[in-house]
Amino acid sequence: MNAILKSALAITAAALAIHASAQVTFYEHDNFDGRAFTAQDDVANFKRFGFNDRASSVVVAGGPWEVCDDADFRGRCIVLRPGNYPSLRAMNMNDRLSSARPVGRDRRYDEGRYAPQPMPAQVTFYEHEGFQGRAFATESDVANFRQFGFNNLASSVVVLGERWEACEHANFTGLCVILRPGRYPNLSSMGLNDRLSSVRAVHPTARFHDGRYAPQPVPAYDWRRRPEERLHEANVSSVHAVFAAPQQHCWVEREQVVQDARREPNVGGAVIGGVLGGILGHQIGGGKGRDIATVGGVVAGAAIGANVGRNGQTTSTQDVQRCASTPAQGRPEYWDVTYHFRGIEHHVQTTSPPGPTVTVNEAGEPRL
Template sequence: MNSSIRNILAVASLAIATQASATVTFYEREGFAGQSFSTENEVRNFERFGFNDRASSVIVTSERWEVCDDRRFRGRCVVLRPGHYPSLASMGLNNRITSVQPVRRNARVDENQYAPLPPAPPRDNATAPVMFFEHEGFAGRSFGTDERVGNMVRHGFNDRASSVVVLHGRWEVCEDAGFNGRCVILRPGRYPSLAAMGLNDRVSSVREVQSDARIDDERYAPPPVPVYDSRRRDNERLYEARVTAVRAVMGTPEQRCWIEQEQVAPASSSANIPGAIAGAVIGGVLGHQVGGGRGKDLATAGGAVAGGFLGANIGRGESPAQTRDVQRCADTPAASRPEYWDVSYEFRGQEHRIQMTNRPGATVTVNERGEPRS
């Protein structure tokens, strides 16, 4: 075999190997949730794999892939570059993909055929053992890291963190760059508010604490809420488990107070009965607008009594009685939104329970052991 033939075969082998390593994964729901389907080869009809018109998001691991809304790469087609596409709706292909094929590396593709550029892959948050969030309750933008960060300015997250999740390890967070200023140690868990430790919007540097390092108890932050690592593992197959029960768990009640005017009863009077009834209704409506939760019912009753007493004097010829301000209080829920949801689901004949920050749908995503995955 001459050298030219060997070179041709080598190039062909490299092309085949590169093509075989190219992968694309489709997900049933937006945000890479639900059941998934991966392939390294062209698929002319998704019906054969039970995934026709079901894809809502996609991850392209390598190379370029052409997705089409009809069989055998017909209909409307777009080319996807490597990246994370959390929603196919933006390109008009949500629940419409029927076929897919890899694009040859040397193939020229018109720019109009490409899908919009995907956002930067959530590499940090997908694998990071510590994640910071812009708002309390793990909301807003996030930043994750698996290495020491001496100055968060470089990552655009300086003095922005309001809550944090530590999946594993111990991490020292400091209010100044270079691990200076006030620092606290975070253990694995969920910290829904950094305000409790005086670091809301003040974290500037973070680093992992060595596993054998001894830490004084006073350096630790208050105990966190337990955390469960629900991230999907590599090549882990996912399933949908049926939700059997959902219970909203509210936060700790807090006390709310309001001021009511209480009328001082005259020494002797003749009550006006129709006026008393009208006053009770009006007072009840006013009282119902003051309180909240259980306090609303108490306020309604209090308003009804006060209003009835006021109404009893309507129509009298005598001068109005004197009034005085009275403070009333009642316990009400801390927030109208549940603190978390206690969820039960069934998978392969066994019941499981988890706590979730949002109310689930009819199913939850789990792995083959029934462990929840996000």
């Protein structure tokens, strides 16, 4: 009898240990924001916590959890492995969960019951603005960028998965900012261009004052392949290079004001006319033709300017600002790519021109 009792107590203790080590926290919004509640035991109905059909992101610790879209563990159920799930949209469970329970270590499910393996947080630093130049990526804390040859060199950043804390000195000291997931084309706006020396991942449950955050980033799509994800090649149908918006170029010109005067050659007019004529000629020409057009512009401008004031009038000058739009130069900002997969048209923006195909998953989402 004592042996049976001891065995039963051992089994009970093991079950309690499993439940104690397994913990799940549900959040009201994506990226672990909003209200939250934490559970270590079965929750047959989220209404007890005022959380029915409200969960949008999840943190699972210790062991896997089964979550279901109906109360009492019914309806569609999936198993979440330990990890951080910034959004439940990819598994079509956003704002739909109604019950959850920890999974025993001896419980086995078909692989199709498991949610996609959560992706680790990743941050990639680039040497130049606009995600250009050398780069290095990390999924773990870096106490000193010197080991990567990147100390005080980062000028733009892409953050995937979760938040990171980036600091200007080694060992996470000095000025530090919290980077949300997204694309930061330059670090100048936060006073950290070419100044970063360390970075570390931020725990999903950590909370900071708004002043600790960097400016809101441009959304970034996570292209990384998920574990055991089946991939396909989709044909690209069109590619358009997109340049930055035209910039406004302004300059100051000397404007002539006519006044009465004796009829004689205008030396000052000849000088001004020559300069303006030279500028116009230079804009028109190119190569050797540019030099020729410049000289011709000077001669013609000087002739016109010299005749100003020979009709009984004189001229004075004043500064006038002129502005004109100039087309963007250099490399495109991005490429707008259209591709078709299983009869559906998709669009994606890339930082380099694509090949004839785009790698996609079963849903047609692009993957690296």
